[in-house]
Amino acid sequence: MGSKFVVADPGLCIGCETCMAGCMMKHAVPGDVEKPRLNLVKTLSVSAPIVCHQCADAPCVAACPEGALYFAEDRVAMNQERCIGCRSCVLACPYGAVQIDPVKGVATMGNLSMESPQKAFIVKCDLCYDREAGPVCVSVCPTNSLLVVDEEELVERQRQRRTRAAVASSAFSSVPLNSEL
Amino acid sequence: MEKHMAVCPYCGAGCKLNLIVEDGMVIGAEGLDGVTNEGELCLKGLSGFDFINDTKILTPRILHPMIRREKGGELERVSWDEALDFTAKKLTEIKEKYGPDSIMLTGSSRGPGNEANYVMQKFTRACVGTNNIDNCARTCHGPSVIGLMDTVGSGAMSVSIPNMENADLILLFGYNPSASHPIVARRIVKAKEKGAKIIVVDPRAIETARIADLYIQINNGCNLAFMNAFANAIVSENLHDIPFIEAHTTGFDEWWNTIKNYTPESVADICGCSAEDIRKAARMYAKAPNSIIGWGMGVTQQCQGVKTVHQIAAIACITNQIGRDNAGLAPVRGQNNVQGSCDMGMWPSWFPGYQKVEDPANREKFEKAWGLPAGSLPAKPGFKLTDLPHGVKEGKIKAFYNFGEDPLQTEPDSNDMRETLENLELLISQDIFMTQTTALADVVFPGTSWGEHDGVFSASDRTFQRFTAAVPPKGECKHDWQIFSELSTRMGYPMHYEDTKEIWDEVRSLCPNFYGATYEKMDGAGHAQWPVPTLDCPGTPTLYKGGQFTTPDKKARLLAHDFIEPTEMPDDSYPLVLCTVREVGHYSCRSMTGNCKVLAMLADEPGYVHMNPADAKTRNIKDDDLVWVSSRRGKVITRACLDERINKGAVYMTYQWWIGKCNDLTMHATDPLSGTPEDKYSACEVQNIEDQVWAERHMQSLYTALKDRLAAEAAPQNIVPASEAQ
Structure with a gap:
């Protein structure tokens, strides 16, 4: 437990793909794959980027025979070295948020650098764990429609909803409540 | 690392940013706290800088005469x-x-x-000696410039972008801010968060339709009929401001003489919506304390663009929804x-x-x-x-x-x-x-x-x-x-x-x-x-305060015109309406954004033709299939996107693609008052392609050939002239 995830508010999302651009730029470094970890989906009434939920009981982790996906402190993390490209995680993920991409590796021998055979690479949100300011998509969204949901955020939302439910329950009180209060 | 202040070169939102430079190369962009963008950028502002470095992704830069x-x-x-x-x-x-x-x-x-x-x-004027000079406004908001100068005196937005978020009601008519100006769309989302009512009138269920209080899906090409009926509803329900009209406008009687014939009921069929929806929208707009009308190419790239702008201006004037910070006219310009x-x-x-x-x-x-x-x-x-x-x-x-x-x-x-x-x-x-x-x-x-x-x-x-x-x-x-x-x-x-x-x-x-x-x-x-x-003047965010228009007599001219049909109606051979629109991640002819790595990776040739799933089904077209789109002018290959937001009978292509090029299909018919092309309405047909493997190869070969041809045209610039060779 204790994992965090990025989620979009579909009312505030304007479908502009700035989150995807920010994500690609973050991952445009050697040894990484320059692909967006969020995928914008548009239906008649909803626009929202869909991204890994860092599930507490993640099907992708369970499906990986090599332990390339595993639970880190606050996310589902990846060990790219172990990935064999079997794509079981792709099949297992209910959000369609995991992708396996082939990348060409580079092997060095002395001064020589050679292209090594294709290597499989897991393309999935890593919550920008190595970025101090947190996920880049959240920072760049021009309408602030993305947020990081953590334990605190969930507790706060639950608290608000319980309060609202309690207030509403006055409607079915079997004895009249003091309306002057 | 150095930072240099700039203004984003994509779209008219005017976002301030810093260009980040390392070793003489632009390597990044970050938002600055400008008056319109408040530190925010969209994907183009954020990642649209590397074309400067001559990436040659799409076509090379020209470096020598x-x-x-x-x-x-x-x-x-x-x-x-x-x-x-x-x-x-x-x-x-x-x-x-x-x-x-x-x-x-x-x-x-x-x-x-x-x-x-x-x-x-x-x-042009002083040396060549001619007035033959124009700009791309002719193709986009020219009708807004002309129509507003005719009626209220200044060919520009009367409100400022920041004030849009404080309106009580925003009516979007033929304008899709999420694709054209994400940083303006942000103000509309903020207005909604602050409690504004939103009305969207558009043939497509655009992004803003999802948060609208009223969405009216109209037929393509009905704009003037709709706006005439909207005005008719206002006056027939006594929602107009007679003292304002008398004090600050001219021509009301003559205007009404035309408008009185356009009851919502009489044009409901032309518009493809109910008369009651037109009345409801008119009431909401007229009664709100401060209303803004935003419009875009959906209004101007039509055969009656200028006339529709005349009517939009008249509606703002008869309801006194103009001349205040949060009430007025917002034709948001396309190019930066x-x-x-x-x-x-x-x-x-x-x-x-x-x-x-x-x-x-x-x-x-x-x-x-x-x-x-x-x-x-x-x-x-x-x-x-x-x-x-x-x-x-x-x-x-x-x-x-x-x-x-x-x-x-x-x-x-x-x-x-x-x-x-x-x-x-x-x-x-x-x-x-x-x-x-x-x-x-x-x-x-x-x-x-x-x-x-x-x-x-x-x-x-x-x-x-x-x-x-x-x-x-x-x-x-x-x-x-x-x-x-x-x-x-x-x-x-x-x-x-x-x-x-x-x-x-x-x-x-x-x-x-x-x-x-x-x-x-x-x-x-x-x-x-x-x-x-003056040097002391801080600037003027709002035009026409106190009903003082910038026309010669300081009064707004109310002008009304009869509706006519678009030039080329669909028929048996070309049964679909083709409407050209904008790609959110690309800009203008795409020479700049197409040479930016991230933007090119997010969206590349041949682009998409967006169509209603029902229209696709009858043509045996699946999502993401390559298809032919043809018109009386030409035939192009593009990819189909089956999209529920699209109205039946119409298809939409973005004009940024060099292979899936919608302007091979569009028609050179123009609004006689502005010379603006009727890009929003022509007739076409979409056909499936049986052999998708061939189609993919064909499309790729066309793209490669085009890029090779342009690179070859630019190649002579690498040959140093004999006169300069040491």
């Missing part, structure tokens, strides 16, 4: 002196042989900025500096500052300022950009000077446009990229790119903002204003400027409404919103 010595010959790199001498000689010959009006020029509403455009129109091109007089009938060329007092003023003999400036308005095809066919236009635009991509009926450009005696293209248009040019002048020069842009809401150079010019690229000055000097009208500030100060001295917009006022994240008549 080139000429074709013979029509149809090969391009050859020459020295600047030779290129300018050659061009001056050719232009002078054409001017002497056919007269100055045989030469046509277009300004650039993109990266160059106001100063470069000002110098170009000065060259299209407002600026208009401000600078890149228009066949205006000097800079919207001063009419036909007025002798204006001509006298400019003659004096420009050191010209009395009576030398031409009084006759020049050709419009959309006059080019028939102007060439009729032998009236012999030379075309294209500055930073790509008409072969952005104008309708590109096959006809290609013929037009090929039939010119002289085509000059001053650009930063080897575009499809530049590839046909007889003279290629390499201008500096955005990021390599200073200047002022005008955002869509009349906000002047400065931008600065981040890196030095590449190769032999020269500042655009230097090229015009040097050419003008060779043609007998010497011009010389030290820097853009000197040019801007000349602009200010000649345009009373811009006088107070000094470089000092626009330092850093500063800005100045015109009118800025």
Whole structure:
């Protein structure tokens, strides 16, 4: 437990793909794959980027025979070295948020650098764990429609909803409540 | 690492940003706290900078001047002196042989900025001696500029972008801000968060329709019928403001004489919506304390664009929803500096500052300022950009000077446009990229790119903002204003400027409404919103306060017109309406964004034709299939996107694709009042392709061949001229 995830508010999302651009730029470094970890989906009434939920009981982790996906402190993390490209995680993920991409590796021998055979690479949100300011998509969204949901955020939302439910329950009180209060 | 202040070169929102430079390369962009963007950027602002570095993803940058010595010959790199001498000689010959009006020029509403455009129109009028200068507003918001000048006096937004979020109601009519201006769409989302009502009237269920309080899905091409009925509903339900109408408008009775015939019930079929929805929208709009109408190309790229703008302005005036900070008119401009091109007089009938060329007092003023003999400036308005095809066919236009635009991509009926450009005696293209248009040019002048020069842009809401150079010019690229000055000097009208500030100060001295917009006022994240008549004036976010319109009698003119059908209605052969729209991650002809890595990876050829799933099903088309789209003008390959947001019977293509090129299909029919093409309505058909493997290969081969051809056209620039070789 204790994992965090990025989620979009579909009312505030304007479908502009700035989150995807920010994500690609973050991952445009050697040894990484320059692909967006969020995928914008548009239906008649909803626009929202869909991204890994860092599930507490993640099907992708369970499906990986090599332990390339595993639970880190606050996310589902990846060990790219172990990935064999079997794509079981792709099949297992209910959000369609995991992708396996082939990348060409580079092997060095002395001064020589050679292209090594294709290597499989897991393309999935890593919550920008190595970025101090947190996920880049959240920072760049021009309408602030993305947020990081953590334990605190969930507790706060639950608290608000319980309060609202309690207030509403006055409607079915079997004895009249003091309306002057 | 260095940071250089700039204004985003994509769209009219005017977002301030820093360009981040390392080792002479632009490597990043970050939002600055500008008046319109408040630190935010969209994907283009954030990742649309690397084209400056000549990535050659789509097409190479032009770094050296080139000429074709013979029509149809090969391009050859020459020295600047030779290129300018050659061009001056050719232009002078054409001017002497056919007269100055045989030469046509277009300004650039993109990266160059106001100063470069000002110098170009000065060259056009003072040196060439013609008013044949125009800009891409002709193809986009020209009808808004003309229609608003006719009715309320100023061809621009009456409200400011920041104030949009404080409106009580926003009506979007033929305008999709999420794709065209994400940073303006942000204000609309904020308005909604603050409790504003949103009405969307559009054939497509655009992004904003999802948060609208009322969405009315109308038929394509019904705009004037809808707006006439909207006005009819207001008056027939007594929601108009009679004291305001009497005090601040003229022509109400005559206006009503036409409008009274347009009951919502009488046009419901034409509009494809219920009469009650029209009435409901009219009530909401008129009754809200402060309402804003936003519109875009959905209004202007139609055969009755100007007339529809007349009606939109009339509706704001009769309801007194104008002249307050949060109430008014919002035609949000497409290109980053299209407002600026208009401000600078890149228009066949205006000097800079919207001063009419036909007025002798204006001509006298400019003659004096420009050191010209009395009576030398031409009084006759020049050709419009959309006059080019028939102007060439009729032998009236012999030379075309294209500055930073790509008409072969952005104008309708590109096959006809290609013929037009090929039939010119002289085509000059001053650009930063080897575009499809530049590839046909007889003279290629390499201008500096955005990021390599200073200047002022005008955002869509009349906000002047400065931008600065981040890196030095590449190769032999020269500042655009230097090229015009040097050419003008060779043609007998010497011009010389030290820097853009000197040019801007000349602009200010000649345009009373811009006088107070000094470089000092626009330092850093500063800005100045015109009118800025004095040095003390901080700018004017809101026009027409207190019902004081900028027409000669200070009153708004109410103008009404009857509705007519679009020019080319669907029929059995071409049963679908084709409407051209915008890609969120690409801009204009795509020469800039197509050379940006992230933007090119997010969206690439051949683009999509968006269609209702029902229309796809009857044609046996699946999502993501490659398909043919054909019209009476041509046939192109593109990819189908089955999209529930699309109305049945219509398809939508973005105009950024060079292979899936919708302008091979569109038609050169224009609004007679503005010359704006009817890009939002023509007839087409979509056909499936059985062999998808062949189709993918075919599309790829077309794309590769186009990129190879453009690279080959640019290649001679790498051959150093013998005269310069050591």
